[in-house]
Amino acid sequence: MTKRDETADVRPQTLAWVSRHLEVGERIIAAEALHGGITAEMRRLTIGTGEGGTRSLVLRTFVDVDNAEDWLDREAGALTLLPGTGVPAPELVAVDPTAAHCEYPSLLMTHLAGLPVLDDGGLETRVNLLARQLVAIHDVRPAERPRDYVALTTADTVVTPEGADAAVWAAAIDVIREPAPPWAGRFLHRDFQPGNVLFDGSSPGAGARITGVVDWAGTSWGPADLDVAHCATNLALLHGPAWGPRFAEAYEEAGGVLAAAASERLYWQVRDALAASEEVQQVSQPWREAGRTDLTTRVVAGRLDAYVTALMGVQRTSTL
Template identity: 80%
Template structure:
């Protein structure tokens, strides 16, 4: 077995567990660290098959002590979501095995199939990708599982919001007051709960050709049941921080154009969009780091804070 880089090494206990879930005659021939995640270490495992060909699996392991504390819940939810999504038409990984409590592995882990494609975070081609993202999210929300996942959770409160330095104080104070109110009523939907460009894989043909398409949606650890507006708000926030506030507003329009249904009242839409934007204020540094690692070097913590301020201000002007 060869490692693509030092960080790709799989510890012996975990390696033995993976091997137990391979087909007879298969073996791991290569491991490669996948970058861009925040909570877990991701590795692509190239599996040599009996006929001399190869196939790829992905190993997700929670290593950081803080996230290990959440791993059992997250991995159980992801395993449940992947099982539910099998055969649904949503391009999600297939579940191979899960060890949420590290009963067999060095760390809590999940093994799944590898999907073709790559994340695309560049500004170029965004006008084509946004409608694709919207249609994919509508398809996810259309699922009606026999057994619902647990209700969504939001942790941000008016007291935990971190107002960026130099932000529009009046706009942020008004936004914070919005989430002091109770959550609006909603019709429940199956939520990804972290649907955003970093968790969507694309097949992007060479320049000047057509046929851009989504090949996969990954990271289902927060799958839950709740308002469609919450998923739309989360993707909108990410698009606003990656590409500018106008794209945050544009995504909600694209979602409705694709057949999605959002809250009827402007005040209710504002609640969910502001709630997600304010939640991001608490983790700007964590959000910005993988974007820079993916090539968006200009998205420093300070730059992302500036875009978040602009987005919150735009939301309050547009919907407040």
């Protein structure tokens, strides 16, 4: 074991399960908690190799989380599918979706270099890279489609921010009371946003590049607009409301295809933005832990209100 032994953080049965999936002569020498996730415990495991070197794996564990088996089955399926597609994703090592061997449902995968970048520097470059990466994800054609997407909110569960214009939010809620527009199916990440994309930390500016896309537990089949709307919402909350529409523009500039009708686009944009209203606290906490201490719950809620107001303003303008 290393001087700083953190393997005690990994539960005993899980530790034994991981060990059974290592190469001959390898052993776990340290574990480090990874921050930024909302639903799962994430740990980077340092593995000592038989030749005296080290490599890293990532352990994802769902503790007392509903639908953990479904989420891990989806992630394992995606990680099995993506090698060879050009989408930089971890490789699956092992999965225990029903906790048959571990204390809780768990997945073991390779570790990718790079880190999420959440600050404002070099944002235009990153937005274009994010857009091109999402187009590549939507171009994946799996032999077996994942399950259809699940909506993350309903008209009755939206939480209107304090101080928001009630009439604007009521109009936005009415948008998602309507049936979903017809859509052409695409392979969706379903949580594609800056926190789940890794960048080469040595090139924050024009030379930046994406080194990986993580967290494939929500993999689904659905409209490209839904993934685009989700990333747009996150960018609006992280960097300001104007970056939501800018991401949609960048996606189309990269060759992506969105719904033809403005009303159809609005439906998906509003649906995702309103879903964020239910979890402002949960969304903003990992961002603050990652260094964006300016993103208090109040600030994020204010940006969400401004973004929804801007979206609905576009609707009013288009109907004049």
